[in-house]
Amino acid sequence: MSRSAQATNQGPEKEHRCPACEGHRLIPFYRVSGVPTQSVLLRPTRAAAINAPCGDISLHGCSDCGFIFNPAFDPNTQNYNVDYRPSQGCSTTFSRFHQDLAGYLVDRHGLHNRTVVEIGCGQGEFLQRVCRLGQNRGYGFDPSLVERNEDDVTLIKDVYSARYRDLKADYFICQMTLEHLADPAALIDLVHDAAGGNPDAVVFFQVPDVRRIITETAFWDIYYEHCNYFSPGSLARLLRRRNFLVRSLWTGHQGQYVMLTAQPSRKRAGEPLPGEDTPEEMRRWIQDFSQETELRCRDWSDRLATMAESGKETVLWGGGSKAVAFCTTLTLRYEIKGVVDIDPAKAGTFIAGTGQEIVSPEALRAARPDAVIVMNPIYMEEIREELSRMDLRPELIPITARPAGRLGPKPKFEDGEEE
Numbered sequence: 001m002s003r004s005a006q007a008t009n010q011g012p013e014k015e016h017r018c019p020a021c022e023g024h025r026l027i028p029f030y031r032v033s034g035v036p037t038q039s040v041l042l043r044p045t046r047a048a049a050i051n052a053p054c055g056d057i058s059l060h061g062c063s064d065c066g067f068i069f070n071p072a073f074d075p076n077t078q079n080y081n082v083d084y085r086p087s088q089g090c091s092t093t094f095s096r097f098h099q100d101l102a103g104y105l106v107d108r109h110g111l112h113n114r115t116v117v118e119i120g121c122g123q124g125e126f127l128q129r130v131c132r133l134g135q136n137r138g139y140g141f142d143p144s145l146v147e148r149n150e151d152d153v154t155l156i157k158d159v160y161s162a163r164y165r166d167l168k169a170d171y172f173i174c175q176m177t178l179e180h181l182a183d184p185a186a187l188i189d190l191v192h193d194a195a196g197g198n199p200d201a202v203v204f205f206q207v208p209d210v211r212r213i214i215t216e217t218a219f220w221d222i223y224y225e226h227c228n229y230f231s232p233g234s235l236a237r238l239l240r241r242r243n244f245l246v247r248s249l250w251t252g253h254q255g256q257y258v259m260l261t262a263q264p265s266r267k268r269a270g271e272p273l274p275g276e277d278t279p280e281e282m283r284r285w286i287q288d289f290s291q292e293t294e295l296r297c298r299d300w301s302d303r304l305a306t307m308a309e310s311g312k313e314t315v316l317w318g319g320g321s322k323a324v325a326f327c328t329t330l331t332l333r334y335e336i337k338g339v340v341d342i343d344p345a346k347a348g349t350f351i352a353g354t355g356q357e358i359v360s361p362e363a364l365r366a367a368r369p370d371a372v373i374v375m376n377p378i379y380m381e382e383i384r385e386e387l388s389r390m391d392l393r394p395e396l397i398p399i400t401a402r403p404a405g406r407l408g409p410k411p412k413f414e415d416g417e418e419e
């Protein structure tokens with residue numbers, strides 16, 4: 001059973017304000033204490049991993065706009081230096097998703113010979129794809145950049161801020177960034193400022209879809225760095241509130257991400273798009289989340305303890321935030337022998353909080369585990385192929401596997417479906 005996930009009472013709370021709408025009718029619904037504040041920072045020793053700084057997660061849902069956030073988040077704990085490794089770029093499945101998405105955006109918005117700004121560009125791989133496909137000029141901003149410049153893109157090792165607002169662009173991309181910001185509205189306002197003079201400018205946002213997290217009681221997808229949790233409806237409402245006209249809204253990568261395009265407007269504009277979820281729906285989703293998660297944690301703890309006691313060696317595949325949230329929420333130690341990651345930079349580092357070593361897939365040839373828990377089931381086939389190439393056939397367990405009959409609400413949007 002989990003050490004720290006616990007139910008909290010569901011009455012409205014007044015001390016905090018919603019960062020999306022400034023409403024104060026907030027419903028606290030899920031709490032985990034003492035989790036690492038930075039789960040993907042490389043930890044070179046087990047001691048450094050176990051002693052990683054910790055913080056609390058206390059998820060609140062806003063009754064007024066449906067936004068979910070963690071008011072216990074302290075932005076000063078975040079340090080995005082070059083040891084920050086969030087990228088899934090080493091995976092062929094993820095590269096294919098990025099390639100398809102870049103092609104789609106270039107075609108859909110006629111991105112040829114344009115200027116594209118990407119905010120939070122990681123190491124710039126996606127921006128480069130967009131620029132190569134459409135002969136566009138790109139400017140990428142990210143504090144964790146290992147600085148380098150290519151012909152078509154300029155990569156700037158910095159947080160995108162007001163000092164760059166005069167850099168005029170036709171297209172703004174912001175993937176997997178809004179969920180990290182204590183004040184997401186401030187960044188949206190800044191983009192509005194930068195894009196405002198150009199009536200044809202388009203912005204593209206991508207964030208994780210909280211509906212999938214709730215539906216799957218995916219407690220491993222709730223971690224400290226993600227202080228915000230969006231649904232299609234709450235993301236669209238936030239953009240409209242900041243004077244953007246939302247043009248399209250869809251989900252992708254098997255329902256893992258919400259994606260949205262919008263254009264700056266002079267006033268609050270536009271009606272909800274068909275299929276947008278409402279704040280009332282959010283209230284229903286979160287109602288049983290804490291209790292369901294408690295059951296889910298107990299299932300996993302019992303299962304892993306039984307496996308370990310019967311002499312089975314189990315490893316996790318995927319050494320990112322999901323593995324850290326899974327291990328720390330369940331306080332796993334001996335039950336997990338190690339964690340595999342295909343990013344060579346992570347090999348020989350350790351999982352923040354619980355201290356399991358991260359190894360390369362090749363290390364499994366000697367370790368020969370009995371079971372592999374796949375932290376992101378979207379990569380099951382890729383992992384199965386990699387294991388069979390090494391002549392290994394452990395039991396492959398997708399993280400989402402659980403007893404039937406406890407499924408929550410089904411997401412309304414399907415992959416690639418729009419508006």
Ligand SMILES: [Zn+2]
Pocket residue numbers: 018019020021022023062063064065066067
């Ligand atoms: Zn709100």
